[in-house]
Amino acid sequence: xxxxxxxxxxxxxxxxxxxxxxxxxxxxxxxxxxxxxxxxxxxxxxxxxxxxxxxxxxxxxxxxxxxxxxxxxxxxxxxxxxxxxxxxxxxxxxxxxxxxxxxxxxxxxxxxxxxxxxxxxxxxxxxxxxxxxxxxxxxxxxxxxxxxxxxxxxxxxxxxxxxxxxxxxxxxxxxxxxxxxxxxxxxxxxxxxxxxxxxxxxxxxxxxxxxxxxxxxxxxxxxxxxxxxxxxxxxxxxxxxxxxxxxxxxxxxxxxxxxxxxxxxxxxxxxxxxxxxxxxxxxxxxxxxxxxxxxxxxxxxxxxxxxxxxxxxxxxxxxxxxxxxxxxxxxxxxxxxxxxxxxxxxxxxxxxxxxxxxxxxxxxxxxxxxxxxxxxxxxxxxxxxxxxxxxxxxxxxxxxxxxxxxxxxxxxxxxxxxxxxxxxxxxxxxxxxxxxxxxxxxxxxxxxxxxxxxxxxxxxxxxxxxxxxxxxxxxxxxxxxxxxxxxxxxxxxxxxxxxxxxxxxxxxxxxxxxxxxxxxxxxxxxxxxxxxxxxxxxxxxxxxxxxxxxxxxxxxxxxxxxxxxxxxxxxxxxxxxxxxxxxxxxxxxxxxxxxxxxxxxxxxxxxxxxxxxxxxxxxxxxxxxxxxxxxxxxxxxxxxxxxxxxxxxxxxxxxxxxxxxxxxxxxxxxxxxxxxxxxxxxxxxxxxxxxxxxxxxxxxxxxxxxxxxxxxxxx
Ligand code: ME8
Numbered sequence: 001x002x003x004x005x006x007x008x009x010x011x012x013x014x015x016x017x018x019x020x021x022x023x024x025x026x027x028x029x030x031x032x033x034x035x036x037x038x039x040x041x042x043x044x045x046x047x048x049x050x051x052x053x054x055x056x057x058x059x060x061x062x063x064x065x066x067x068x069x070x071x072x073x074x075x076x077x078x079x080x081x082x083x084x085x086x087x088x089x090x091x092x093x094x095x096x097x098x099x100x101x102x103x104x105x106x107x108x109x110x111x112x113x114x115x116x117x118x119x120x121x122x123x124x125x126x127x128x129x130x131x132x133x134x135x136x137x138x139x140x141x142x143x144x145x146x147x148x149x150x151x152x153x154x155x156x157x158x159x160x161x162x163x164x165x166x167x168x169x170x171x172x173x174x175x176x177x178x179x180x181x182x183x184x185x186x187x188x189x190x191x192x193x194x195x196x197x198x199x200x201x202x203x204x205x206x207x208x209x210x211x212x213x214x215x216x217x218x219x220x221x222x223x224x225x226x227x228x229x230x231x232x233x234x235x236x237x238x239x240x241x242x243x244x245x246x247x248x249x250x251x252x253x254x255x256x257x258x259x260x261x262x263x264x265x266x267x268x269x270x271x272x273x274x275x276x277x278x279x280x281x282x283x284x285x286x287x288x289x290x291x292x293x294x295x296x297x298x299x300x301x302x303x304x305x306x307x308x309x310x311x312x313x314x315x316x317x318x319x320x321x322x323x324x325x326x327x328x329x330x331x332x333x334x335x336x337x338x339x340x341x342x343x344x345x346x347x348x349x350x351x352x353x354x355x356x357x358x359x360x361x362x363x364x365x366x367x368x369x370x371x372x373x374x375x376x377x378x379x380x381x382x383x384x385x386x387x388x389x390x391x392x393x394x395x396x397x398x399x400x401x402x403x404x405x406x407x408x409x410x411x412x413x414x415x416x417x418x419x420x421x422x423x424x425x426x427x428x429x430x431x432x433x434x435x436x437x438x439x440x441x442x443x444x445x446x447x448x449x450x451x452x453x454x455x456x457x458x459x460x461x462x463x464x465x466x467x468x469x470x471x472x473x474x475x476x477x478x479x480x481x482x483x484x485x486x487x488x489x490x491x492x493x494x495x496x497x498x499x500x501x502x503x504x505x506x507x508x509x510x511x512x513x514x515x516x517x518x519x520x521x522x523x524x525x526x527x528x529x530x531x532x533x534x535x536x537x538x539x540x541x542x543x544x545x546x547x548x549x550x551x552x553x554x555x556x557x558x559x560x561x562x563x564x565x566x567x568x569x570x571x572x573x574x575x576x577x578x579x580x581x582x583x584x585x586x587x588x589x590x591x592x593x594x595x596x597x598x599x600x601x602x603x604x605x606x607x608x609x610x611x612x613x614x615x616x617x618x619x620x621x622x623x624x625x626x627x628x629x630x631x632x633x634x635x636x637x638x639x640x641x642x643x644x645x646x647x648x649x650x651x652x653x654x655x656x657x658x659x660x661x662x663x664x665x666x667x668x669x670x671x672x673x674x675x676x677x678x679x680x681x682x683x684x685x686x687x688x689x690x691x692x693x694x695x696x697x698x699x700x701x702x703x704x705x706x707x708x709x710x711x712x713x714x715x
Contacts, residue, residue: 109238
């Protein structure tokens with residue numbers, strides 16, 4: 001390992017590079033927004049900052065997704081990478097570089113790194129037979145049938161001749177490295193988890209695959225592709241020019257490596273805090289200075305993720321409340337490092353409370369009064385009274401509190417301190433009421449008070465705005481113009497945060513036109529956001545499952561089985577040519593219904609229409625069968641264990657006469673997820689499968705032609 005380079009006045013920070021198998025959602029936006037806020041503050045402090053983001057485009061997972069979508073992996077990756085980049089541009093993310101792992105510069109750098117590792121004796125060839133989780137692109141210890149410990153999905157058995165990285169040689173070095181660099185990883189929970197993982201013993205790591213080809217070939221042995229995590233992690237150095245001989249690339253690498261911070265989600269800590277420093281040490285490259293893990297953004301009580309099907313898109317919030325509202329909410333509401341709930345209610349409450357009624361209203365009052373009473377030119381404040389001195393002291397305390405809290409990633413505390421100044425300025429303004437001239441106050445005295453109060457409040461707003469700029473870049477830019485200070489981006493280039501001393505806003509400054517910042521969100525804001533999400537989810541589900549549903553209409557089993565004379569709850573209007581709705585009976589109905597399955601349901605009558613709200617009560621979700629076996633002494637029942645992505649559960653189904661249990665394993669099906677649990681033959685059943693019933697025949701389980709993530713909801 002080389003020596004620790006002196007900390008220069010430069011800062012290199014990175015987001016994870018996101019997989020292109022899923023469209024961006026708020027979870028991705030969260031990590032990216034955190035980095036963007038940090039990058040903006042660093043730049044405004046005069047630090048030469050480089051902010052990298054990008055997309056992770058290789059691996060079996062992407063190859064399979066592309067195949068299912070009927071396009072090449074390259075076409076698939078181009079589309080989703082474009083969506084990520086487009087979203088970051090829409091949200092005003094100030095990245096300096098966007099790397100795609102399919103780019104030539106990356107491929108060259110990864111091959112250089114691989115060759116270096118081999119040359120230095122850390123790579124050897126061996127045979128790997130074991131379990132692999134395609135979703136996490138990770139090797140898993142255990143016998144066939146082992147579920148992935150990270151995501152809970154079934155693993156696949158692979159047996160391949162592979163290249164191995166001597167990770168075991170780094171156990172002691174890594175522990176020493178953590179000890180010597182206590183700042184290397186955080187928060188504390190991540191640190192503890194990683195250290196205990198390494199203490200548990202490190203085994204050599206397979207770093208190539210031969211069973212698929214969508215990846216970077218091993219130099220000199222092209223039938224192997226390089227393990228996707230080695231490929232992906234290397235982006236942090238290949239984006240700087242690692243592996244290139246060009247002088248400008250070498251200079252960039254020398255200048256910005258080691259990275260100051262890799263910001264990641266907590267689930268990928270092991271890759272960043274164990275494998276990555278080990279790869280770098282082995283290659284003779286210095287490890288990054290720090291890795292910081294954000295907690296998970298939760299929605300509907302679970303981690304927001306594509307596989308759970310509970311995502312919210314950043315575009316929705318941007319469209320209704322603006323990107324700044326989202327940035328503020330995420331940084332203010334969630335203590336960094338912890339998991340945090342996202343809800344439209346909480347978002348709108350924060351928006352109205354802190355932004356519309358708080359900061360936005362304060363700015364609007366002051367700017368409007370400067371226009372009204374002083375023709376838009378900032379007056380001289382004159383001599384300060386106790387009230388001005390107190391507000392100034394408050395502002396100075398806010399400056400002193402904000403920076404250290406922000407720089408320690410305690411964004412929530414930093415904003416709390418700053419919004420304390422918003423409140424204090426508001427109180428100051430109201431207490432001095434420059435809009436109200438009491439009877440008996442001389443004109444000149446009143447004008448002096450107006451000048452003093454408005455100039456003081458405007459100065460406080462300048463300080464609030466400067467500090468808030470990394471979190472509220474759009475709003476700050478507008479306020480800067482309204483205060484007559486020009487372009488805030490230019491001020492940031494001049495490192496305006498290095499000098500926030502009181503008194504920066506000079507008398508005589510001509511204010512810009514007042515412009516609304518955060519219009520109050522009315523009641524319908526939540527509904528609008530929900531509708532946008534519903535419409536998006538609907539089109540996603542239609543895209544994923546519509547074809548299958550058109551071929552065989554499906555209906556929840558129990559509704560039909562329990563009440564055959566009533567209309568089933570249709571997923572699609574019943575078509576005369578297709579017999580609708582029968583079902584795999586749920587446990588309670590299973591015994592009788594299984595004996596006489598395929599009861600054709602009556603056609604719904606017009607009078608029996610249900611509302612969309614009725615339908616929404618039924619939670620239909622995609623699940624995968626992990627285990628299927630016959631229930632002893634119950635010849636019609638199968639016991640299934642299914643994976644809903646966010647949880648696994650047991651379901652009993654009366655399909656033993658129609659489906660061989662082994663054939664069901666791995667199959668994706670639809671289940672009614674919110675059915676009350678019932679006991680059958682002493683076993684609990686949690687939910688029900690959906691199947692179509694053919695006239696007088698066997699039930700046919702639902703399925704999808706395209707790949708559908710586990711847990712995705714059918715609406
Ligand atoms: O893991 N809450 O990519 P990925 C908070 N390609 N953060 C979330 C989140 C949530 N609900 N969902 C996603 C990969 N994230 C690899 C990384 S890096 C060399 C390779 C954020 O598309 C969080 O930063 O699965 C998480 O680590 C990342 O997105 C995972 O993105």
